Amino acid sequence: MNTSASAREAQQAFLGLLAQPLLTPATNRVLHRHVLRHQRQITDHARRAGYRIQRIGRAVRLIRVPVAGTVTAPSRPADAPGRRLLSLVCCLAACCEDVAGTVTLQRLSDMVRDLTCAPGVTVAGYDPEQKPQRRLLRDAAALLAGWGVLRRRTDDDKMLSDWTEDGAGPGAGYEVDRDALLLMTSPDVLAAALHTADTDAEHLDATRTVRQVRALLETPAVVYTDLAEPDADALRKARGLRTADLAQMTGGTVEARAEGLVLVLPDDPDRPPTVADWPRARxxxxxxxxxxxxxxxxxxxxxxxxxxxxxxxxxxxxxxxxxxxxxxxxxxxxxxxxxxxxxxxxxxxxxxxxxxxxxxxxxxxxxxxxxxxxxxxxxxxxxxxx
Structure with a gap:
C-alpha cells in the first residue's frame, strides 16, 4: 500500500472509530482490522482532539476524555436510549461480570432482577413478570450486542419473541466478550466522566486548540456566537491551522463562513455513518x-x-x-x-x-x-x- 493510500485508510479508520467507539472483530471486522493496522496514526489523531485510545485484547475503544470540565457532543438524537433503558444496560453489564461462557437472556433477566432488588441499590426494581420490562431488557441486551459486549449465539428470533411477549423459554443465547466489557466498564473512564476537574482561565487557554478540534469533529458546525468571545476570536485567527489539522486527521475540508466553520467529510460507503441521514423521503x-x-x-x-x-x-x-x-x-x-x-x-x-x-x-x-x-x-x- 502506497503512502497516500495508507494515510487515507488511516483517516477513514479514525472516522470509523469516532462513529463506533467500542470496536471488536464481531461488531465490524473490516474496520477493526484497519484500526489495528493504523493504530499508531489513529492514536496520534486521537491525541490531537484530547481523546484516548485504549485496547484490551482484541477490543479497542476511543475514549472521549472531558476537556476543561466538559464533554463536547452533538445534539441528542431523538431515538437515543432513555434513562431507564440505560440504567438496565448498566445493570446488565454488571451482571455480565459474573458470567463465564454462554448465558441465556432468561438467566440474565433473573440476575438483573436480583441485582435491582439488592439492599442499597438505587436503580428502580426490574420485574420480569411485566412485558414492558422484558422488552426493555431485550433492548438493553441488543445495545450491548451492538457495542460488542454480548455476542448472540442463537439465530431463532421466535425464541426471543416468545420470551419477550410471553415470558416463555430461554429467550436467546449469548456469549460475553470480556475484553469489550472491561473497556465499557473501565473505572478510570467512569471516574473521568463523573468527576470532571474544576477549570480556570489558565486551563481554558491551555486547552483551546484541543477544544477547537474536538468541536469541529463532534458537532454539526462551530458557530462563533455559540462560543465565549476569547474562544471565538482565537478560532477566527486559527481557522487556517484548524483546517490543516482536520484535513490531516480526516481527509475532509473545513468550509469557512462569516458566522463559523463546518467540517465536510469525504464520502465512504464502507464507514459507519458520521453524519445524520437527512433529509429522507418521509x-x-x-x-x-x-x-x-x-x-x-x-x-x-x-x-x-x-x-x-x-x-x-x-x-x-x-x-x-x-x-x-x-x-x-x-x-x-x-x-x-x-x-x-x-x-x-x-x-x-x-x-x-x-x-x-x-x-x-x-x-x-x-x-x-x-x-x-x-x-x-x-x-x-x-x-x-x-
Whole structure:
C-alpha cells in the first residue's frame, strides 16, 4: 500500500472509530482490522482532539476524555436510549461480570432482577413478570450486542419473541466478550466522566486548540456566537491551522463562513455513518426542511447570523406551510394539532440547526442557510399509487 493510500485508510479508520467507539472483530471486522493496522496514526489523531485510545485484547475503544470540565457532543438524537433503558444496560453489564461462557437472556433477566432488588441499590426494581420490562431488557441486551459486549449465539428470533411477549423459554443465547466489557466498564473512564476537574482561565487557554478540534469533529458546525468571545476570536485567527489539522486527521475540508466553520467529510460507503441521514423521503423530514427555509425568511436575522422567531411567528410559519403543502402531509400532520411543529422541532433540534427557548421561541442556526431554497418534489396525492 502506497503512502497516500495508507494515510487515507488511516483517516477513514479514525472516522470509523469516532462513529463506533467500542470496536471488536464481531461488531465490524473490516474496520477493526484497519484500526489495528493504523493504530499508531489513529492514536496520534486521537491525541490531537484530547481523546484516548485504549485496547484490551482484541477490543479497542476511543475514549472521549472531558476537556476543561466538559464533554463536547452533538445534539441528542431523538431515538437515543432513555434513562431507564440505560440504567438496565448498566445493570446488565454488571451482571455480565459474573458470567463465564454462554448465558441465556432468561438467566440474565433473573440476575438483573436480583441485582435491582439488592439492599442499597438505587436503580428502580426490574420485574420480569411485566412485558414492558422484558422488552426493555431485550433492548438493553441488543445495545450491548451492538457495542460488542454480548455476542448472540442463537439465530431463532421466535425464541426471543416468545420470551419477550410471553415470558416463555430461554429467550436467546449469548456469549460475553470480556475484553469489550472491561473497556465499557473501565473505572478510570467512569471516574473521568463523573468527576470532571474544576477549570480556570489558565486551563481554558491551555486547552483551546484541543477544544477547537474536538468541536469541529463532534458537532454539526462551530458557530462563533455559540462560543465565549476569547474562544471565538482565537478560532477566527486559527481557522487556517484548524483546517490543516482536520484535513490531516480526516481527509475532509473545513468550509469557512462569516458566522463559523463546518467540517465536510469525504464520502465512504464502507464507514459507519458520521453524519445524520437527512433529509429522507418521509413527510417529517421534508416538513422540517421547508419549515427551516420558511423560518429563515420570516424571522429576524441577527448581525451574527442566527435567525430569531417568536412563538407566534413560528405558528404563522406552520400555518403558511400547511396552507401551501398541507395536502401532501401525513395523516397525523393533517389531523393532530401541533404535529407539524413538533416534527420540525424534533428533527431540526437533533440536527443542531435549532434551539427552542422556554417561551417556545426559535433560534435558527445560520448553518440552516445551507438548506435554503430546497427543491422538494412531491407526488400528487390524488394520483393512484402503483
Amino acid at each position: 413527510a417529517a423530514d421534508w416538513v422540517a426542511l421547508l419549515m427551516a427555509d420558511l423560518a429563515g425568511r420570516h424571522g429576524t436575522r441577527t448581525p451574527a447570523g442566527p435567525v430569531l422567531l417568536t412563538d407566534d411567528q413560528v405558528n404563522e410559519v406552520v400555518e403558511d406551510l400547511v396552507g401551501w403543502r398541507g395536502e401532501y402531509m401525513s395523516k397525523d400532520q393533517k389531523t393532530v394539532p401541533g404535529t407539524v411543529r413538533a416534527d420540525a422541532e424534533s428533527i431540526l433540534t437533533e440536527l443542531g440547526l435549532l434551539r427552542v427557548g422556554a417561551d417556545r421561541s426559535w433560534t435558527l442556526s445560520p448553518v440552516a442557510g445551507r438548506y435554503r431554497d430546497p427543491d422538494v418534489t412531491l407526488i400528487d396525492p390524488t394520483e393512484p399509487t402503483r
